[in-house]
Amino acid sequence: MPSILEVREVKKKFNGLMVLKGVTMSVEAGKIVGLIGPNGAGKTTLFNVISGFVRPDSGSVVFSGREIVGLAPEEISRLGVRRTFQLLKLWEKLTVEQNILVSALSVYQGESARREVRTTLLEFGLAGKASLYPTQLSQGERRLVELARAVVAKPVLLLLDEPLAGLSEGEAESVFEAIRRLHVRGSTMLIVEHRVKVLMRNVDRVVVMDQGVVIAQGNPADVVADPKVIEVYLGGTPP
C-alpha cells in the first residue's frame, strides 16, 4: 500500500532543547497507526509539525506525494489533513451544529455544507445535541464533536491527539467506536493515545517514540515484545 504520509528525518529544537532528533516514519493509506511514547517523547510536537503549526528545523513531511513543510496549517488542512487537539479546541460560543458547520464551510458552501453537517451529526449520534453548546455536553460528547468537526470535511488523513484523554471507560468506548467506524470506511488515521492497551487492540501499526526519536515501529505484537520499548515503558514491564 502506498504511503499517504512520509516523515523524513524531522528535527526540531525549542529554546535549545532538541525535541525531535530526526524522526522518520510513515502512514499507509487506509491504515490506523498508533503513536505512543512516554511524556516528553515529542509526539504532539510531531503532530504540530505535520499539521503545520510548527516548522521543523530540518527534514521533510510529504503528504500524498507533496512536500508540506512550510505550508500554513489551513493550507495543509485544505489538502486533506485534519486534526484534533489533546486540549479540546471547541468554539464554546457556537452550538454543536455551528462548530461542525464552520469546518464544513472550508470545503462546502451554503445548503451543501448544512446537508453534510446534518449527515455528520447523525453519524456521530449528535443530532439530538445539535442546538446545545459544548459546555452543556459531557466530556465524551465534546470529544465526539471535535472528531465530527474534523471528519465533516472528509479528510484524507486524520491526526487524533489523545482522543480518549479525560474520558471514563464508557465514554472512551463510545469515542473509539466512532473511530473504528471511520476506519471501516477507509479513513487513514494517526493516533496519539496514552491508553496503550486500547490502542494496541485497534491499530494496524504502532510507532514508538522516546526522547525525540522513533525507537520501534511495526505491528502491535512485535512492538510490544521489543526490548527497547519494554525498557522505555514502565521500567521493564511491557505496555
Added chain:
Amino acid sequence: MKWYTLFPALTLFALPMFPFFDIYSSTLDLALLFGVLTASWDVLAGFTNYFNLGQAFMFGLGAYTSALLSVDWGATIPETMAASTLVSAIMGLLIGIPSLRIKGPYFSIFTLSLPLLFEQLTFIFPNQLGGERGIFGVHKLSHSLIGSYYATLVFALASLLVLYVIGASGTGLILKALGEDEDAVRANGLNPTTYKIFGFVISSVFAGLSGSVYANVFGFVEPMLFSYSVSLSVVVMGVLGGLGTIAGPFYAAFLVELLPPALGVGQTEATIIMTIVVMILLIRNPSRLHRIIRTEKVKVEAHPTKR
C-alpha cells in the same frame, strides 16, 4: 443573535409624530448614525475580539470625502456616497492587511493612532481640508427636518439589516469562531486573516458611509469627527449594547446619544455617567477588559518539557 431584535428599530418611523421631534430631530439623526457606526464596529470587535480603538477615523474619512467632493467638485450625493464607500474599503484593506495578520494588541494600538493623524492633517492643510473651521456648504439630503430624519432612518435600518445578515451568515460564524480560537479555525481549513480583513473592511465601509450621510444631513464636517471621544463612545456603546449582537450596540448607541437631552444634562455630564457605568461593568466582569486589550498570550500546546 435573534432576528426579532431588529423589530424595535421599526418603531423609529413613528417618532416624527411626537411633539418633541422638531427640537430633537438633529439629535435623532446623529443618534441613528452613531447606531450604524457602533453596529459596524461590532462586526469586527464583537465577533473577532479585535478591538478597533479608532472607529472615528473611518467616520471622519467618509465625511470629509463626501464634503470635499460635494463642495470642490459639485458631486451629487449618490456619487459622494459611492466615493466614501470606495475610499473606506480601500483604507480598510490598506490598514487591515498589515495589522490583522498578527495576533495580539497591535491592531488596537495601530487604530488608536489613526484618527489623531488625520485630525492633525486637517490643521496642517487648512486651505484644502478646512482647518479648525471645517468644510461647510455640503449638499444636503433634505432641507426639511422630517426629510432628513427619514432619509437617515432608511440608511440606518438598511445598514442594520445588512450588518445583521452578515453577522448571522456562515461568515459571521467563522468570525465568531476565530474570535475564540484562531488555531482551531486554521486546523479546520480556514484562513483567519482573510476573514478578519473582510470583517474590518465591512466595518470600515459602513463607518465611512455613516460619515458620508453625516456630511449630507448636517451640511458640514469638522475635525471633531476624528476625535477620541467619538472612538471611545463607540467602544463604550458597543460593550454596553452587547458584543457580537449587532442590534445591541445599535440600540445602545442610539439611546446613549439621546441621554443628555433626556436627562437634561450636558454632553460632559453624560460622558461621565456613561464612563462610570462602563467602569462598574468592567469591575464586575474583568474579562471584558481582557478582551479589549487582548493581552492573552497565544497558548503553545507543544512545550518541549511536556511531551
